[in-house]
Amino acid sequence: MTSSRKFLFCILPLCAALGGAMHAQAATPDLLLSTPATPDAVEKGMQADGYSLAISAYNWGYPLVRMERVAREYTKVPSPKPDTSYRAGLNQIGWATSLASPSAKDMPTANNDTYYMSAVLDLTEPYVLTVPDTHDRYYVVDVFNMWQELEHYVGRRTTGTKAGKFVLVPPGWKGELPKDAKRLDVSTKKIWLWGRIHVKQGEDVAPILALQKQFSVVPLSGKTYKDEMLPALPKTDDPLGFFTELAAALKDNPVKPADSALFAQFARIGLTDKGFSSDKLNPATRKGLEQGLKDAPYVAIASLASTSEVRNGWNWVTGLDSFGYNYPLRAMVAGPYLGGQGEHEAMYPIRFTDSKNQPLTGANQYEVKLASAPPVNAFWSLTMYDASDKMLVDNEISRYKVGTDTQGLKVAADGSITIPISHKKPQGENAANWLPAPEGGFYVLLRLYQPSEDVLSGKWQLPQLNKVN
Incomplete structure (x- = not known):
């Protein structure tokens, strides 16, 4: 066989493969190359950009907005306070003294198994959480940051039911801590403690009520902070008001380094670390944003199906204490399933x-x-x-x-x-x-x-x- 024939013999299969690849490429049109930059196309693109960024920003930022709302709602104590209410002033523990009922509207999808506990802490310094010996009675205190991420468990499964002390340490704090307490670092300045203690149907609740009084949170310094209240959240009738709330929440909760690239995209819709401004929004972008905020909750809801498995007809969701980058699931849990725990603590x-x-x-x-x-x-x-x-x-x-x-x-x-x-x-x-x-x-x-x-x-x-x- 001549060298030229050998060459053809070797190259023909390659040409056939390349030809097939080129044919496959040709079968998938490059729309960016073929789309004209007409005014109609630009308007359509700006609307789509606003729409997609609204959905992204909402599902990323909703947990923070929700937690800031909850921090204010749960520190506003009604008078008289219902037995099912766990509300308490800022930096104080509140306990329900009755199981949830249909009249208890604070918590969607509330359980009817435990008395709930709530404490919103503004960590101007570390706070010491003291828990009593519950003598093997189930209890748990979940430590949530302001992104509705569960950072620590204190309770029967993780720390046992003996008496103990735990110091909740805000980011950047340095100093000496009590030697008889366990250090628990948190990633945001405000946190939410969400607790449960088991109540058996028909049992005498007097011992449980006595146990509740032995849970406490106090500043490390022993200083007394009187009549503290969190500043009101901004209110607006603007359809884009969610972004105003999110911008306000970000003032006290800086964007995580891992989210900085995502957050930088929102500058195109006027959301930056300096706040939110809609003054320079194109009407088409605004239209997309408004529609995106209406549709974004559906994306969060759908995450329950897309990230869960179905076991014999039941949605089985894990990872409620390790969302990673699954922002829609985090948003979903922060909404109707606020305070949900990881699978080793409880499955739902x-x-x-x-x-x-x-x-x-x-x-x-x-x-x-x-x-x-x-x-x-x-x-x-x-x-x-x-x-x-x-x-x-x-x-x-x-x-x-x-x-x-x-x-x-x-x-x-x-x-x-x-x-x-x-x-x-x-x-x-x-x-x-x-x-x-x-x-x-x-x-x-x-x-x-x-x-x-x-x-x-x-x-x-x-x-x-x-x-x-």
Whole structure:
């Protein structure tokens, strides 16, 4: 074979491959090269830019805005204070002294298993958190930064139930700390302590109320800060008012270095570290921004589906204490699931549909059959919520959940537990386990406190939810 023929023999396959690649490239048009820079195209582009940046900025910044709102709401104590309220003044601990009920509107998707605790701290200096010996009673105090990121757990699973002291140290602080306390560094100047202590149905609550009084937070210096209040958030009727709130929140909560490149993009819509100004916005950009702020919550809501797995019809979401760059999920949790914990502390499988993938409604009757009580290291409950407001459902027997502590819970001989779900009281052998539903749409949440590895791995399977009428 001549050298020229050898060359052709070798090059032909390459030419064929290149030709195929060029053909594939030609099949995908380069729209940037073919789009004319006409006034119409520029206007369309500016609107799209505003729209995409609004969605990005909202899902990134919503948790901060939400937490700043919560910091003010939860330090505004009503008079008289309801038993279900955990509000307290700034730098003070507030405890609910009654389990959440349909009338308790502070917390969406509230549990009916624990008394809640709240404390908003403005760390002008370190604060010492003191906890009592709860004698193995489940409790947890979550330490959230102002991005609704859970930075520390204090409680039964992580630090035990003996008495202890923990020093909450703000960023940049230097100095001596008590030797009998554990240091907990936080990343924002303000933080939110969100606590829970288990209450068994029907038990004498006097010892629990006594325990509550032994939790305290005090400044390291011992200084007394009297009648402190956080400054009011800016209010505006502008459809772009969210950005004004976000800019105000960023004054006290600097952008993290990891987010600096993302945040720099928002300068195109007038949001910088100096504030927010819409004065130079093009009308097309403004239009895109306004529509983007309307659609951005849908992106957060969709994150629950896109970042969770579905286990036998239940949305199974992990990573609530390690969001990483999943800003839409962080926004979603900061909204209707504010204060949610990581999977080792508690799991929250949530269910919106039946086994036929139809939305749950009180117009139907359903049944959940657990093969056994969930294998957890603390306790479990299945709780009912009204889909319209994410609150507990008022009902004739004042039952909002079925679980470990349900009095008269019927367990079959094989260890299974069947829970009827309906608006009207059911008949039959499992009527004692009835979980009342509203007339309209609802969802249920299965709380698994300190779940075992069998739960986390899926070895213990979640029950199906079947329509039975």
